[in-house]
Amino acid sequence: MIKRICVGAMIAFSASAGHAADLIGDYAPVAAQCDTLAASSLTVGQDIAFLRGEVVSRMDHAIAVAEDPRWIASTRPTFVWASETKVACGKAYGYLQSGWADGDYLAKCDCFHAKMIRFMN
Structure with a gap:
């Protein structure tokens, strides 16, 4: 019984440590992905x-x-970046509507x- 619990725990921990079987490995934190904001x-x-x-x-x-x-339905993160684009551009647009250009x-x-665009191609 204890052996089964240990094996189950090992399987659970090893599965949570890895990423899904995606073919694209560009999953750095968002801050690191746009390090060229300037x-x-x-x-x-x-x-x-x-x-x-x-x-x-x-x-x-x-x-x-x-x-x-x-x-x-794509396995590429295009949808994720489209969603992030909508939010960032929506906030930028809101600032622009008030006459303020927020650089960030x-x-x-x-x-x-x-x-x-990169993940669409």
Whole structure:
């Protein structure tokens, strides 16, 4: 009986230590994945109307991807990055609506959109 419990515990611990059988190994923490936020094409110094258009374009693209059954059922993390893009771009858009360009959310919007595109190809 004790032997079965030990074997069961070993199986449970070994299964929880590994990742799912995904073929893509780009699962670093989000902060490490966008370490080039300063290299974003969306910057605080740009015109608010231009930024608003770019942010809305990325957000609309992310919404379309997040609602596409092909990406929802995919083993690639495209859906996850589409969801992250929607949130970051939505927050950036909210700030832009009030006349404030938040550099962090603009950069995250740009970075997450680029990650989404990368996993789509």
